[in-house]
Amino acid sequence: MAIYTAKATAQGGRDGHVKSSDGQIDQNLVTPGAGSNAGTNPEQLFAAGYSACYDGALNLVAKNQKKDIESTVNGEVSLNKDExxxxxxxxxxxxxxxxxxxxxxxxxxxxxAHQVCPYSKATRGNIEVTINTEAK
Known part of the structure; x- marks a missing residue:
């Protein structure tokens, strides 16, 4: 049973537009590396979503272990050639x-956190995910 469903519509592919049903996301899309700053791209949106989700999972795990932490997650999503x-x-x-x-x-x-994060679960076995951890 779903506890939340996000809805968004894309038109025009990588050189189009994406908009969430609530209007919070309303962005032009541009192809990565096209040299245009007139929009975002699916990789940036995925990096933002995965970073936020993973940071939430990390803080939940820490709270459950009664550890007081502060964290920052910088996500990098690369578009690679598939040989x-x-x-x-x-x-x-x-x-x-x-x-x-x-x-x-x-x-x-x-x-x-990588075991409980919904994005990690969704991508497990499908894409390469590397986690670099640094204690500050």
Missing amino acids: SDDGFKISVVLNVEVSGVSQEEAEELTAA
Whole structure:
């Protein structure tokens, strides 16, 4: 049973427009590397969503373990050439900074967050995801 459903409409593909049903997202889209700053692209939107979701999962895991942390997640979503079919695929790098715990504890928390984050679950086994953890 869904507890929340986001709705968005895209028109025109990578050089089109995307809008959420509530109007909070209302963006022109541009092809990555096209040299235009007149919009965003699906990779940026995915990086923003995954970073936010993962940071939420990390803070939930820390709270459940009674650890007081502050964290920042910088997501990088790359569009890569897929040699297997001459198409494209994506990969993700999450650069995670955690303060309030040791490096070892930060790595344990980020590994646990990767197990419960809905984006991590959705991408597991489908795309390459690298998590770099740094205790601050």
